[in-house]
Amino acid sequence: xxxxxxxWSFPADLSVRESILLAADAGFDGIELSLNATGxxxxxxxxxxxxxxxxxxxxxxxxxxxxxxxxxxxxxxxSANAETRQKAKDVAKKQLESAAILGVDTILIVPGAVxxxxxxxxxxxxxxxxxxxxxxxxxxxxxLAEAVKxxxxxxxxxxxxxxxxxxxxxxxxxxxxxxxGSYFDVGNVVYAGYPEHWISILNKRIKKVHFxxxxxxxxxxxxxxxxxxxxVNYPEVVKALGEIGYDDYVIAEMIPPYxxxxxxxxxxxxxxxxxxxxxxxx
Numbered sequence: 066x067x068x069x070x071x072x073w074s075f076p077a078d079l080s081v082r083e084s085i086l087l088a089a090d091a092g093f094d095g096i097e098l099s100l101n102a103t104g105x106x107x108x109x110x111x112x113x114x115x116x117x118x119x120x121x122x123x124x125x126x127x128x129x130x131x132x133x134x135x136x137x138x139x140x141x142x143x144s145a146n147a148e149t150r151q152k153a154k155d156v157a158k159k160q161l162e163s164a165a166i167l168g169v170d171t172i173l174i175v176p177g178a179v180x181x182x183x184x185x186x187x188x189x190x191x192x193x194x195x196x197x198x199x200x201x202x203x204x205x206x207x208x209l210a211e212a213v214k215x216x217x218x219x220x221x222x223x224x225x226x227x228x229x230x231x232x233x234x235x236x237x238x239x240x241x242x243x244x245x246g247s248y249f250d251v252g253n254v255v256y257a258g259y260p261e262h263w264i265s266i267l268n269k270r271i272k273k274v275h276f277x278x279x280x281x282x283x284x285x286x287x288x289x290x291x292x293x294x295x296x297v298n299y300p301e302v303v304k305a306l307g308e309i310g311y312d313d314y315v316i317a318e319m320i321p322p323y324x325x326x327x328x329x330x331x332x333x334x335x336x337x338x339x340x341x342x343x344x345x346x347x
Contacts, residue, residue, distance in 0.1 A: 066306065068338045069095035069130040069316035071275065076327040081105050082121050087328060091335040095130035096122070097316050098167070100160050102136060108159050115166040130314045131218070131248075131273050132164040133173040142202035143177025143195035143226065144188060150198060153177075157206050157217070165213040171272045173248045174217055176203070176236075178224035183286060195226055200239055207242035218248025218272040221263070228257075230266035237270050246270040250318070252277025252289060255296055264305035274306065274315045276338065289320050291330075292337035299341045315342070 070093050075084045081098065088096040098118070101107045106118060122129050140153040160172045179195045181187040190198070203217065210217050219227075219237065227233045237246055247267045251260040256279060264271065278295030279288045293299065306315075317334045339345040 066303075066312055066342055067094040067128075067130075067314045068335070068342060068344075069093055069097055069128075069314040070331065070334060071097045071133060071316055071318040072099045073133070073135075074317060074319035074322070074330060074334065076322065081118055085118075085122050085125050085127060087331055089125040089127040091331045092339075093127065093335060095128035095314055095316070097131045097133055097173075097314075097318075098129060100132055100134040100136070100156075100163060106163075108136075108156065110163065112166055115163055119167050128314075129167050129169045130316055131169050131171040131173060132160055132167060134160055135175075137175035137177065138181070138184060138187075141175070141177035141188070142199045143179070143190050144198065145190050145194060146188075150202060154202060154206060157202075158209060161206075161209055161213050161215050161217075164215045169215070171216045171218050171248070173220050173273070174203075175222050175224070176219045176227060178222075179226045181224055183223065192226070196236070199226075200236065203240045203245050204242075207240060207245050210244040211242065215244070216272045217245045219245065220248040220275070221250055221253050223253065230258075230263040233263075234266055234270065237267075246272040248273050248275065250275040250277060251297055251302055252279045252295070252318075255279040256281060256284075256288065259301075260297060261301040261305040264302065264309060264311075268309045271309070271311060273313060274311070275318045276315050276341070277318055277320070286321075291319070292317065292334055292341065303341060303343075 136156050142153045177199045180189040247270045249271050278292045278297045280295040323330050
């Protein structure tokens with residue numbers, strides 16, 4: 066498996082170039098960038114700007130692993146509002162097209178939500194309606210993903226939706242496209258389950274993997290901690306990934322950031338991933 070890190074792990078004031086160079090210096094094989102509403106990598110980015118970002122990564126000797134986006138918290142495919150769902154599809158279209166230009170093979174999409182406790186005032190959608198809306202959304206996006214040869218990875222998040230590996234598996238199968246699968250986040254399931262079980266059940270449906278760690282006793286968002294400081298059984302996770310033949314990127318998504326010496330989390334995470342992946346004798 067190859068070692069990557071997500072752009073959200075970096076200090077917020079760093080540019081894309083600075084983040085890429087920092088990831089390379091810390092020993093990562095790849096970096097996952099994020100598509101934002103505005104800025105240097107955003108809905109406004111031109112093809113020329115995207116090719117410049119790809120060139121920066123090439124020059125730094127680091128791969129662009131995938132393309133995430135946090136915009137689906139604002140524009141969920143599950144929404145009861147048709148205009149909101151259309152906006153989500155528009156974002157996904159731009160994300161797929163941008164990924165193709167950047168040369169990455171997978172995008173991350175949050176599938177929507179029945180409700181979100183950590184976003185005050187967020188829309189609450191009846192579960193069955195949320196399921197139908199999301200299913201229609203991914204089925205409509207699948208042909209574009211196939212056309213540009215970029216897979217869609219549906220991430221398991223704290224959204225009161227697709228709550229079990231069996232349901233996630235069934236949802237992906239209902240979409241019915243080889244270009245729509247799981248973006249499996251190891252840390253996000255620890256509060257209510259075991260990531261190694263999800264891995265064996267989702268199996269070849271897994272397109273990409275996020276590494277996080279979580280301490281159940283802390284609870285809530287405060288439970289997210291540095292890799293190897295929580296309750297994720299990483300030996301079992303690595304074993305499960307090996308058993309399904311996964312040899313793609315495992316990508317750290319580190320939250321929350323450090324209060325001081327904010328770049329240090331990048332180096333600490335790189336060292337922890339070396340231990341997890343057996344790249345160090347220590």
